[in-house]
Amino acid sequence: xxxxxxxxxxxxxxxxxxxxxxxxxxxxxxxxxxxxxxxxxxxxxxxxxxxxxxxxxxxxxxxxxxxxxxxxxxxxxxxxxxxxxxxxxxxxxxxxxxxxxxxxxxxxxxxxxxxxxxxxxxxxxxxxxxxxxxxxxxxxxxxxxxxxxxxxxxxxxxxxxxxxxxxxxxxxxxxxxxxxxxxxxxxxxxxxxxxxxxxxxxxxxxxxxxxxxxxxxxxxxxxxxxxxxxxxxxxxxxxxxxxxxxxxxxxxxxxxxxxxxxxxxxxxxxxxxxxxxxxxxxxxxxxxxxxxxxx
Amino acid sequence: xxxxxxxxxxxxxxxxxxxxxxxxxxxxxxxxxxxxxxxxxxxxxxxxxxxxxxxxxxxxxxxxxxxxxxxxxxxxxxxxxxxxxxxxxxxxxxxxxxxxxxxxxxxxxxxxxxxxxxxxxxxxxxxxxxxxxxxxxxxxxxxxxxxxxxxxxxxxxxxxxxxxxxxxxxxxxxxxxxxxxxxxxxxxxxxxxxxxxxxxxxxxxxxxxxxxxxxxxxxxxxxxxxxxxxxxxxxxxxxxxxxxxxxxxxxxxxxxxxxxxxxxxxxxxxxxxxxxxxxxxxxxxxxxxxxxxxxxxxxxxxxxxxxxxxxxxxxxxxxxxxxxxxxxxxxxxxxxxxxxxxxxxxxxxxxxxxxxxxxxxxxxxxxxxxxxxxxxxxxxxxxxxxxxxxxxxxxxxxxxxxxxx
Numbered sequence: 001x002x003x004x005x006x007x008x009x010x011x012x013x014x015x016x017x018x019x020x021x022x023x024x025x026x027x028x029x030x031x032x033x034x035x036x037x038x039x040x041x042x043x044x045x046x047x048x049x050x051x052x053x054x055x056x057x058x059x060x061x062x063x064x065x066x067x068x069x070x071x072x073x074x075x076x077x078x079x080x081x082x083x084x085x086x087x088x089x090x091x092x093x094x095x096x097x098x099x100x101x102x103x104x105x106x107x108x109x110x111x112x113x114x115x116x117x118x119x120x121x122x123x124x125x126x127x128x129x130x131x132x133x134x135x136x137x138x139x140x141x142x143x144x145x146x147x148x149x150x151x152x153x154x155x156x157x158x159x160x161x162x163x164x165x166x167x168x169x170x171x172x173x174x175x176x177x178x179x180x181x182x183x184x185x186x187x188x189x190x191x192x193x194x195x196x197x198x199x200x201x202x203x204x205x206x207x208x209x210x211x212x213x214x215x216x217x218x219x220x221x222x223x224x225x226x227x228x229x230x231x232x233x234x235x236x237x238x239x240x241x242x243x244x245x246x247x248x249x250x251x252x253x254x255x256x257x258x259x260x261x262x263x264x265x266x267x268x269x270x271x272x273x274x275x276x277x278x279x280x281x282x283x284x285x286x287x288x289x290x291x292x293x294x295x
Numbered sequence: 296x297x298x299x300x301x302x303x304x305x306x307x308x309x310x311x312x313x314x315x316x317x318x319x320x321x322x323x324x325x326x327x328x329x330x331x332x333x334x335x336x337x338x339x340x341x342x343x344x345x346x347x348x349x350x351x352x353x354x355x356x357x358x359x360x361x362x363x364x365x366x367x368x369x370x371x372x373x374x375x376x377x378x379x380x381x382x383x384x385x386x387x388x389x390x391x392x393x394x395x396x397x398x399x400x401x402x403x404x405x406x407x408x409x410x411x412x413x414x415x416x417x418x419x420x421x422x423x424x425x426x427x428x429x430x431x432x433x434x435x436x437x438x439x440x441x442x443x444x445x446x447x448x449x450x451x452x453x454x455x456x457x458x459x460x461x462x463x464x465x466x467x468x469x470x471x472x473x474x475x476x477x478x479x480x481x482x483x484x485x486x487x488x489x490x491x492x493x494x495x496x497x498x499x500x501x502x503x504x505x506x507x508x509x510x511x512x513x514x515x516x517x518x519x520x521x522x523x524x525x526x527x528x529x530x531x532x533x534x535x536x537x538x539x540x541x542x543x544x545x546x547x548x549x550x551x552x553x554x555x556x557x558x559x560x561x562x563x564x565x566x567x568x569x570x571x572x573x574x575x576x577x578x579x580x581x582x583x584x585x586x587x588x589x590x591x592x593x594x595x596x597x598x599x600x601x602x603x604x605x606x607x608x609x610x611x612x613x614x615x616x617x618x619x620x621x622x623x624x625x626x627x628x629x630x631x632x633x634x635x636x637x638x639x640x641x642x643x644x645x646x647x648x649x650x651x652x653x654x655x656x657x658x659x660x661x662x663x664x665x666x667x668x669x670x671x672x673x674x675x676x677x678x679x680x681x682x683x684x685x686x687x688x689x690x691x692x693x694x695x696x697x698x699x700x
Contacts, residue, residue, distance in 0.1 A: 022508075
């Protein structure tokens with residue numbers, strides 16, 4: 001049997017694939033964070049809560065309205081995105097003039113409030129949500145049994161990541177967005193509604209988080225804690241990738257997912273800290289992150 | 296920018312620490328019996344025990360009449376966030392400055408061990424209903440420490456035993472990486488080996504892991520007939536859900552959810568949980584007595600109790616009875632009464648307390664019903680067997696506790 005680092009090749013390939021699947025969630029979530037930070041300079045601590053909200057919206061839509069997974073995949077991000085836009089318009093936008101610390105504290109408080117409310121309403125053990133029947137089951141790849149749903153997650157998150165990147169880097173709307181961050185006053189002078197753009201951006205970031213949440217609902221228990229469990233890791237991903245670098249966030253998400261997956265084979269006890277060790281090393285050697293431009 | 300980010304993070308972590316230390320500041324007074332319920336109220340074990348245990352304790356006090364020996368009884372509670380250091384600080388503060396007479400519940404073994412050590416040093420009573428490790432009544436036993444609802448030995452004998460009997464003779468463990476997980480893995484392994492089985496491997500995962508696929512894949516490739524889940528709460532639910540996803544159960548490997556209760560089955564849903572075997576010290580739908588408590592508890596909390604909630608009610612009640620019997624709330628006298636008095640209530644039938652503090656009572660081997668067989672909400676289990684207390688719990692003489700002569 002072919003061995004790699006003392007484990008069979010088959011197991012190794014399996015773990016690589018699992019890392020890629022988890023990396024998909026990291027990539028989607030860190031992408032939203034990077035978009036919000038890059039364009040609004042807000043460190044969005046409510047991102048985990050928005051991810052959790054996405055999963056809960058999917059679950060509640062099914063429970064109360066019988067709306068299935070496929071519609072939830074569209075409606076979930078839409079509802080949470082609108083909620084995000086509302087929050088930005090009514091509250092967050094008032095903090096832009098102040099130190100970024102205020103934005104961070106505000107979103108952190110918001111996250112605690114949302115999570116606390118859901119914990120009060122639904123308890124910590126969470127609620128079940130089934131894999132849609134079209135994606136149930138799995139296929140044997142020879143080296144591992146791949147649940148079809150997990151394969152779907154990888155594909156769809158890649159599409160979402162690339163789509164977002166294209167939207168911001170290659171479209172006219174994206175160029176307005178980027179210009180508005182560089183020099184809001186000048187862009188406004190050209191007749192572009194900058195506050196509206198910022199609201200849209202925050203809504204987009206929240207919608208991306210909710211999208212990841214709906215994707216996660218059938219895999220993980222839909223629980224009020226699911227956001228806070230993942231958010232710190234995602235912050236580490238953004239820091240390693242370079243704050244504000246969108247492509248950096250995507251690539252780092254996948255890379256760290258794989259690094260974590262492999263750690264689970266070689267030294268499982270360290271699997272929840274390996275990402276932070278990498279973060280520390282990267283910060284020491286390249287303070288701006290792997291893909292960040294030195295400011 | 297980076298500097299502000301780091302400062303912000305520092306502020307953030309400092310502020311969460313601060314909030315938790317303010318939360319339990321309560322006024323103190325003498326001439327009172329004060330019981331502290333210390334458990335996880337916001338993390339992975341919040342449904343396993345959590346705020347509902349606090350309600351159970353309050354119900355016990357109300358049913359007792361609110362007074363013992365003419366002194367009012369008060370319940371205080373706090374969230375230890377599964378961290379032994381936070382728990383120790385709260386326990387010290389409660390015992391030292393707030394005249395708390397006994398601390399109970401104590402979900403999470405690492406926390407229970409830390410608080411019991413403090414109780415031993417300060418000569419204070421603790422009754423553990425939420426934690427599982429047998430070390431509480433073994434090497435780290437206390438003359439003032441009691442272990443009430445269940446322990447890792449009972450789980451190993453119950454759930455482990457049932458699966459070995461069904462022919463599960465090779466095991467692979469997914470183990471939570473702390474005191475409780477080790478203890479549960481160790482005792483289940485011992486039991487499996489003693490019955491001619493073999494343990495082919497184990498992997499340790501951090502507490503509060505969301506994705507188990509990597510570990511499950513290792514378990515799958517081990518070829519073991521049984522995958523022992525030596526973890527609890529949300530961790531176990533996630534592992535079970537993902538095991539189904541990866542075709543592990545369909546592939547013929549059995550899951551042993553070694554610590555799984557009504558609360559987690561409710562969260563997971565019968566669809567995913569059906570067929571699972573588990574061991575509990577209480578099931579609400581067992582008989583009239585247990586149903587009566589279940590219904591009363593449900594009216595207050597909108598959920599049915601598991602063995603931790605029911606056990607906490609039982610422990611509080613027995614503690615109050617012990618004070619009455621001793622005629623004082625002096626620790627030595629109350630501990631002596633607790634050791635002597637039989638426990639007979641809706642929770643424990645003919646229970647006795649051994650010298651090492653272990654309350655020995657019957658346990659129930661349960662199996663989650665098929666969704667179609669569930670007749671009413673929360674009707675989740677078939678009772679497969681009653682495991683007599685003497686079989687379920689370790690012989691106190693072999694526990695390694697210095698108090699057993």
